[in-house]
Amino acid sequence: xxxxxxxxxxxxxxxxxxxxxEAPSQTPMAVYASYKLTKMGYDVTVASTPSAMKLIEVSDxxxxxxxxxxxxxxxxxxxxxxxxxxLVGFVHKDAAVSYFVTFYHILNTTSLALVFExxxxxxxxFEKMVKENTDAEIVAVRAYHNPTPMKVKxxxxxxxxEG
Numbered sequence: 001x002x003x004x005x006x007x008x009x010x011x012x013x014x015x016x017x018x019x020x021x022e023a024p025s026q027t028p029m030a031v032y033a034s035y036k037l038t039k040m041g042y043d044v045t046v047a048s049t050p051s052a053m054k055l056i057e058v059s060d061x062x063x064x065x066x067x068x069x070x071x072x073x074x075x076x077x078x079x080x081x082x083x084x085x086x087l088v089g090f091v092h093k094d095a096a097v098s099y100f101v102t103f104y105h106i107l108n109t110t111s112l113a114l115v116f117e118x119x120x121x122x123x124x125x126f127e128k129m130v131k132e133n134t135d136a137e138i139v140a141v142r143a144y145h146n147p148t149p150m151k152v153k154x155x156x157x158x159x160x161x162e163g
Contacts, residue, residue, distance in 0.1 A: 011043040017072065017089040017103060018048035018056070019096040023116065025147035026090050027055045032151060033088055033114075034066045036158060042086065044068065047075035047103075072099065079106045086161070087111040087136075091126055101133045111136035112157055118144035137161055 014037045018030055030052075034044045045068040046056060053069055060066050076099075084107055089100035091113050104111050113130045115138055117123040127140040137160070139153040 012041055012085040014042040014044045014086040014088060015084040015103070016044060016046045017087070017099055018046060018052040019090065019099060020049060020093055021052040021055045023092050024145050025116065025143050025150060026092070027059050029114070029147045029150050029154070030056060030090065031059055031065045033154060036155070040162065045070060047072045076102065079103065081106060081108045083107060084109055089113050091115045091130060092117050097126055097129045100130060104134045104136055110161060112161060113138045114150060114154060115140040116143045116150055118142060
């Protein structure tokens, strides 16, 4: 059931995908992305691995920024085309590319891949994999510990997607 916004409009729904939380910049960026999308009128759900979920729960203990969370596998099992208006995927591993591409093709919706990695060769590889398998908007940034470069590019990309 979609929730009504302040002006009695049906809220748009966004899904944020989080894989392995190995990269330190992923968790703060996920919290920031949820905050930003909520401010833009999205009802945000975060689908993640159990370990990424634990970091989110510690980072946002009162669910101030991330109100809806689901295990990534459970989400995938019940996913239907059109269930979300926006897909945002954090991509920094081969498995994350696979998840993003799979969700992209099932949802068939506006999508943004945040491709990040400290190794420039892996960054290029992951970006190429996403580009070859989707028509998603791609933000590729060399980042690992510092989320600022990703935040700047995310803000630009989300503005572009929203017109």
